[in-house]
Amino acid sequence: MKYKTVKKASEIVLAGVKVDLDVVDGSVKGLTLTDINGSVLRVSDRAYNMFIEIPAPPETETKFKLSGTVLNLPVEKLFDQEYDAECEKDRLSREVRSDDNCVLKVEKVEVPVAA
Numbered sequence: 001m002k003y004k005t006v007k008k009a010s011e012i013v014l015a016g017v018k019v020d021l022d023v024v025d026g027s028v029k030g031l032t033l034t035d036i037n038g039s040v041l042r043v044s045d046r047a048y049n050m051f052i053e054i055p056a057p058p059e060t061e062t063k064f065k066l067s068g069t070v071l072n073l074p075v076e077k078l079f080d081q082e083y084d085a086e087c088e089k090d091r092l093s094r095e096v097r098s099d100d101n102c103v104l105k106v107e108k109v110e111v112p113v114a115a
Helices: 082-096
Strands: 003-005 017-024 027-035 040-044 053-055 060-070 073-079 102-112
Antiparallel strands (some): 017 027, 027 040
């Protein structure tokens, strides 16, 4: 899992936990966590900068998804280019020769990048 550096307390989202950051001259010097029972955990750094990290959102890439049905069979394919998806849609439509037997659409989607 990748992480990103936290700059504001509002970026830390934990159910039932209140977060306060101690910021001195623009640098995070401490972190205080308080749970719903009032228990407190404080993490502080007195000599060097401290980095508080949370999981980074997954990296994504834009693809073009062809989906629908051909002869009542489900179709779902991903393409790198919209042109390629549209060409495949047109090819399938020509093959069945009836709009009733081919219901397809192309849409832009964001998919996770494979690690």
